[in-house]
Amino acid sequence: MGWLPDIGYIMGGRGDSFCTESKKKSCNLGILSLETAKIMARLVSLYRSLSDEEIFNLREEILNSEGVMFLNSRDEKFLLSLACKEMLEDLDRAAASVSRLGKKCNDFGLNRFDLAYVNLKLGIIDSRILEYGSKLNEKRLRKMQRLISATSRLHAALEGLTELELTEQKMRQVKDKKMHLMKSNFDSFTQKLVNQRKMVHYFQGISLWCKTFDKSVGLMARIVCVVYVRICAVFRQYVPNLTTFSSQNIGCFKNQTDTPMIELVREQFTSHSGPITMASKVSLVRFHSQKSELFFIEQDDSVLSIENLLKKSLFHSAGPLTLGGSGLALRYAKVILLAEKYLDPTESIDHIDRESLYQMLPENLKVLVRTKLSKNMKRAEDDFLLAIGWREAMTEMLGWLAPVAHNTVKWQMERSFEKMKFDSKPSVLLLQTLHFSDKEKTEAAIAELLVGLSCVYRHENRQICV
Structure with missing residues (x-):
């Protein structure tokens, strides 16, 4: 747990690295690149949905559309709470996936990203280094989009290769019976199969397939944090339970090494509430066993309200009259x-x-x-x-x-x-x-x-x- 006091440094690492560099060589994603590309795509989608233009469109166009106002609600605060809750749930899912992939990283900070995400929700981080729309973050987004595009094309190429290989097996069976009739067609098909394998190999080289866990998770981890801070900044006036980032949150664990870590965390739960009402459920984050269960908190509340939206899955919050x-x-x-x-x-x-x-x-x-x-x-x-x-x-x-x-x-x-x-x-x-x-x-x-x-x-x- 010694790295937790230095969380501000960890989140503000150099270049594209999320935290300190690993001395060991990180493994490549390989087949997990397809899943990673989906996670990246969701994070980029969330990032883009929080732009000034999209937020303006949400408030001025979507919330004021006749269908939404007549069938759903005219309460702007309530509707924005719905939007906030859905974005937070999507971000939690992405963060949980990033945390799972982080377990395969050599970098210790990435390996325990779940704890870093918990600390972010507690507000114990310098949010100034997570500025939305900065040139560095936009550069990361463009890099992620290139990797997503290449991995998407790799996925299509792999599907095409699978179909061709199945067809090859059938053609071999026919070729053994009708050698003189199938030879020219089989040679032509074999060349097509070779070209398809070359295409797959090419896309593997430029996509996430050959990227390391540390590089890929490092990119996503930083965007997760940027998106969370942006959500808090955009929706805080409508959802008061969201984390408030201030100078008091920076380095709040400094010079407190004599206090047990679990007690410090308990203090943070009572003084800095995150997007989920947690004051009565401190045990949700078990720092003493190095496990985090901050993702997907479900509670049984029968009344749909702005407060309960932050405790309950949004999809299941719709009442019986909806x-x-x-x-x-x-x-x-x-x-x-x-x-x-x-x-x-x-x-x-x-x-x-x-x-x-x-x-x-x-x-x-x-x-x-x-x-x-x-x-x-x-x-x-x-x-x-x-x-x-x-x-x-x-x-x-x-x-x-x-x-x-x-x-x-x-x-x-x-x-x-x-x-x-x-x-x-x-x-x-x-x-x-x-x-x-x-x-x-x-x-x-x-x-x-x-x-x-x-x-x-x-x-x-x-x-x-x-």
């Missing part, structure tokens, strides 16, 4: 997108499509649609102007409803575990989706949408939707 809490967000998003698709005059719905769309609706929404539809049809059987009015109303409604539905599907795709994602662009936030949308309001809007679609289809001589 679509996320009801498990209906993605299903309703697909219904809205189908309605958007079928509003196109060139589209038609056959019996199978009609039944499939209808079965996507829960029973209560089916009843609501049928009730509205029957009342609407009684009022105007042959009014062609009604169809025109419905089309205009649906177009206006989809103008604010469809973007939220698109974002819901996009959010799910961006976080799909099965996909190898190397995209480092800022991603969609959960507050932009239907996850926190009011269930009653959304169902009323969808019912109006489907009734309008039925009216338009009937009067335009297309097959009825529901």
Whole structure:
């Protein structure tokens, strides 16, 4: 634990090194480069999402969009708390992965990055050396993006090589039976396979594949810290529990070597609260056993509030009266997108499509649609102007409803575990989706949408939707 008092020096190491240089030669990432590239991409995405332009867009465009305001909330402080919590959770996941990769580093500081991250959350570090947007950090970001791009191309080349090798095995089996027919084709294919292996070898050389654990983890560790300090700076006025960095936090362990380390840590928990309410859970960080459990703290709180957002997983914080809490967000998003698709005059719905769309609706929404539809049809059987009015109303409604539905599907795709994602662009936030949308309001809007679609289809001589 002797290195903890010098944490300020560790975090402010020379060049791209996160801390002191190792005397031993560090191993290369190899196959772990693919996972590392995903972590890097997520960190770059988080870094870019905290730029002045993105924060301005969040406050002025996203929070004031009609769909978010009508379905989710008009409370700016609450919505910004959602954004802050999601970014912190993403950062914690990235930090946990960096910490796991750091266990393979020779550098002791990187090897115990989990403790460095804990100290960062306690505010016992000079935040001035973690300046967001500095030229040095921008240079690191560009380097990371080049490595991500090269590793992404390596991944594609490896997949291509795997397919070619499988094809080669099949061709060898056929070649043994039909030697005279397959020789020329087999020679041509062999050359293609050789070229593919050369391509893989080339991308291995310029990607993370040949980078050491120490170099790669060192890059990511510093960006993790920069992103955390930036989140605190941007959202502190809306989320008071965030760490406050000041001159009092710098070197606060100096000249206290006579006090046991665990007692010093306990003092820090009571005086410098991090992004998770920790005063009553000091044992979460077990410095005496050199283990950190600061990542992913779950607590059972039934009330969704700004305070509880900092104790509970954001995804599971949606209440029972929201679509996320009801498990209906993605299903309703697909219904809205189908309605958007079928509003196109060139589209038609056959019996199978009609039944499939209808079965996507829960029973209560089916009843609501049928009730509205029957009342609407009684009022105007042959009014062609009604169809025109419905089309205009649906177009206006989809103008604010469809973007939220698109974002819901996009959010799910961006976080799909099965996909190898190397995209480092800022991603969609959960507050932009239907996850926190009011269930009653959304169902009323969808019912109006489907009734309008039925009216338009009937009067335009297309097959009825529901």
